Amino acid sequence: MEITVAIDAMGGDHGAHVTVPAALEILRRDPDVNIVLVGLVEVIEAELRAHRAAVSSRLRIHPASEVVTMDDQPALALRSKKDSSMRVAVNLVKSGEANACVSAGNTGALMAISRFVLKMLPGIERPAIASVLPTLNGHTHVLDLGANVDCSAEHLLQFGIMGAMLVAAVDHKERPSVGLLNIGEEDIKGNEVVKRAAELLRASGLNFYGNVEGNDIYKGTTDVVVCDGFVGNVALKASEGLAKMIGELLKQEFKRNLLTKLAGLMATPVMNAFKKRVDPRRYNGASLLGLRGIVVKSHGGADIFAYEHAIETAVEEVRNGVLRRITEQISLLHPEQGAA
Amino acid sequence: MEITVAIDAMGGDHGAHVTVPAALEILRRDPDVNIVLVGLVEVIEAELRAHRAAVSSRLRIHPASEVVTMDDQPALALRSKKDSSMRVAVNLVKSGEANACVSAGNTGALMAISRFVLKMLPGIERPAIASVLPTLNGHTHVLDLGANVDCSAEHLLQFGIMGAMLVAAVDHKERPSVGLLNIGEEDIKGNEVVKRAAELLRASGLNFYGNVEGNDIYKGTTDVVVCDGFVGNVALKASEGLAKMIGELLKQEFKRNLLTKLAGLMATPVMNAFKKRVDPRRYNGASLLGLRGIVVKSHGGADIFAYEHAIETAVEEVRNGVLRRITEQISLLHPEQGAA
Known part of the structure; x- marks a missing residue:
């Protein structure tokens, strides 16, 4: 089973210094996983070079020109930073280009963006x-x-x-x-x-x-x-x-x-x-x-080892069909909503 | 300043084995304090004898024939155990015979009894x-x-x-x-x-x-x-x-x-x-x-050392006028209620 994870490469206290090497480690370890690194292309490319890595059939870069900061108000991040690495990573889940996304950025902004872009699963308020x-x-x-x-x-x-x-x-x-x-x-x-x-x-x-x-x-x-x-x-x-x-x-x-x-x-x-x-x-x-898509939030201060774990969590959720399971269980509760 | 503390001698996991020696230690240490041990007279007397202690001008026993257990429903303890050591200890605060009471018994029952017997301070709901x-x-x-x-x-x-x-x-x-x-x-x-x-x-x-x-x-x-x-x-x-x-x-x-x-x-x-x-x-x-009286709850499993600390807390609250302070501060907020 091929699983593609979109990574908000710019998110978190350490940005690409953590997200990129963690992604490389997951690629090395799990042959099922493909990664899309989302963010400022030059920053990501520099980090890849520092690790003697390059884009491949399993690793691609998706450009995003803005970054949501830890201080950004969620509503503002949602409205005014439409090309942020966070927003674009979530968009990739929405469009089906990724099966999940991971971000170490601002929790409130990630929640607001995910909810706006992905919407809720049926029966979940x-x-x-x-x-x-x-x-x-x-x-x-x-x-x-x-x-x-x-x-x-x-x-x-x-x-x-x-x-x-x-x-x-x-x-x-x-x-x-x-x-x-x-x-x-x-x-x-x-x-x-x-x-x-x-x-x-x-x-x-x-x-x-x-x-x-x-x-x-x-x-x-x-x-x-x-x-x-x-x-x-x-x-x-x-x-x-x-x-x-x-x-x-x-x-x-x-x-x-x-x-x-x-x-x-x-x-x-x-x-x-x-x-x-x-x-x-x-x-x-x-x-x-509760969203129509898998979104995992890493701690902002995560190091490479911790960030790997956040990616693995996203991969496991995709692999074991957490969205399908939630939808099925909710539909048992509200048969009418499940059918809608 | 003389301070009289009523002790629910029967309360807590260890009852008089803890409450009586703790009270004796406080009497020894703090010459301002008088103690009223409330509960089954023979049990308290036996514990006093075990510690070669006896009633005195500073230590008296006040009889109470019932005991609130940890499993008693608060409402039931309040209605049906009117001669419990807990209730009688709180009554002594109400009547002015004690300046404070301490109990290691059932928290819900102590709260219900204290609220019923002592009532709330003006301005505190x-x-x-x-x-x-x-x-x-x-x-x-x-x-x-x-x-x-x-x-x-x-x-x-x-x-x-x-x-x-x-x-x-x-x-x-x-x-x-x-x-x-x-x-x-x-x-x-x-x-x-x-x-x-x-x-x-x-x-x-x-x-x-x-x-x-x-x-x-x-x-x-x-x-x-x-x-x-x-x-x-x-x-x-x-x-x-x-x-x-x-x-x-x-x-x-x-x-x-x-x-x-x-x-x-x-x-x-x-x-x-x-x-x-x-x-x-x-x-x-x-x-x-928030009550019109000082009530201190000890942990049910308290040992002698811990119970001493609960008594000391009650003594400090009396000595430093916590009730007067609360009443004054509340009346600043609601001058009309303070005057009532």
């Missing part, structure tokens, strides 16, 4: 951002992580379906378990939207586990955790902040005196093994779900 | 649970952590005022900074409630910092972080889950082989110093704010 978080026994997929600040129960149901189908596709689990993030496990807990969402999920035919709490994310209680974008974003960023604080405090304690420095030296391999297990680079690549 | 979290440079106070699942902008404003006055009282900061938890720093971010709350906080006369994000909690960006109880509860529990996972994974890595075990042995003092800095026992004691 809102797109959601799904990401993978490490757990004690593996990983879990959480959505929404910030695309929607006010969600209805129906939106949360749709997120559940999209998340389950994503896991079915990329983790090859046929009946992934779905948890609804709440502030207690009992059915009576939570606000009205969440209570109603639990009813809808229970009736959906998904493998609905019930309510989960914040700590269940890292316990890995369910394969998918569903929440509104406000809650998901806060939980994710609080986790990032806590992890950073723990790392910083440990560093301080290991640097306290000669003895602790020696202990730190001894503990280095252990710490490295630990870091590898929770390395966020291994989880890079958030899926923008 | 909803009580909030405030807790302290460690940060890189100290600690920060976060509220609400789960008392309210649906908040209006006015509620968030009131939480801001209560949180600021709590910090003024217990941390002796006259103009504590207040951040509003959101999913981006820009004013345009967030849902409508949060946007409106930012306007109210900006006009409140508080030292309002503006929006903060999840990671700002652990950065210690502001002295107070305000959020609705759903978001706060999820963020707190996600943090607990992540901290637990990190601890577990580190333990696994240190146990991998002989060499890593040796490194673990060497690193033990460092790890202990680190644990001490983030020890949740040092932050035990959540304040139920």
